[in-house]
Amino acid sequence: MEMENGNQMSEQVPTSRSSVVANVQEMVRRSTSYVPENYITNQDDRPNCSPVSSDVPVIDLSLLDGRNEEELKKLDLACKHWGFFQVTNHGVAEEILNNMKDTTSSFFKLPFEDKKKKLEYWPTNPPKLKDAIETYSSEVNRVAKSLLGHLSLSMGMEKEALLAMHKEVMQSLRVNYYPTCSMPDRVLGASLHSDTSSITILMQDDDITGLHIRHDGGAVTNKTTARISSASFIMPYHDVEIEPLDQMVDPQNPLKIYKKIKYGDYLKESLKEKLEGKAHTMKAKLETV
Structure with missing residues (x-):
């Protein structure tokens, strides 16, 4: 369901193709054990999973805001070696987070006939959905x-350098519902991929595994409990030109690997391909490299 300001809510059958199926909950309600053959991921495409959740870098935003140099170094290492980190002390009130979780959960619990109704912008049920999303999005x-x-x-x-490069930050929200799955080790909610946004801020259920992070070469759908995640994509305007930053180019070997390209064109080209690792970055590589 498309929503105002780029917001989306979708029910997803776990799939390596990241396709959206409108009646996913109805399919699961009819049979909790049946999984269509086309949603079963090839053995080679399944991630090699290991319990590393305790190793994921944790960044204290309040320390960063206080100009703590050690925390800034931790952020730098997290980006270089993980590309992913958890954020604590971010200042978003627990009431706002819980309200977002509760109202989106209520939306997905609605009868299928109610959920498939398309309005110009926002669903009227749950009645507080619009306020919950707008308040949460403002904090994100x-x-x-x-x-x-x-x-x-x-x-x-x-x-202010990166923020200025965006001209003005564009923000898109996607709320995904992942149903229970009888084959959690054989089905992926989404294929292995890197987002095309500048950064993605993800909120998911605290006590339900499902998210996988690829680190050093190596949780999917959950067998007993459905999962909801809210992903906020932060990106520049479509006409902003992106290219390697001078600070990131080795002065001893100033050859640039990526070309200058408008973000809108980069995004458009990346959406034409299947989500697969960092394949979308190939669209911005110089042909001579």
Whole structure:
């Protein structure tokens, strides 16, 4: 269901193709054990899973805002070696987070006939859905801008550098519902991929495994409990030109691997291909490299 300001809510059957199926909950309600053959992932495409959740870097945003140099170094290492980190002390009130979780959960619990109704912008049920999403999105926007500032500092630039490059931050929200699955080891909610946004801020259920992070070469759908995740994609305007930053190019070997390209064109080209690792970055590589 398309929503205002790029917001989306979707029910997803776990699939390596990341396709959206409108009646996913109805299919699961009819049979909790049946999984269509085309949703079973090839053995070679399944991630090699190991319990590394305790090793994922944890970044304290309040320390970053206090200009703590050690925390800034942790952020730099997290980006270089993981490309992923958890954020604590972000300042988003627990009430706002819980309200977002509760109202989106209520939406997905609605009868199928109610959920498939398309309005111009927002569903009227649950009645507080619009307010919950707008309040949550406003807080995520604040956190995103703070992170962009600290990322700028970690790369040796002025704090406002990355934010200025965006012209004005665009933000898109996608709320996904992943049903229970009788074959969690054989089915993926989404194929292995890297997002095309500048950064993605993800909120998911605290006590339900499902998210996989690829690290050093090596949780999917859950067998007993459905999962909801809210992904906020932070990106520049479509006409912003993106290219390697001078600070990131080795002065001893100034050859650039990627070309200058408008973000909108880069995004458009990446969406034409199947989500697969970092394959979308090939669209921006120079042909001579």
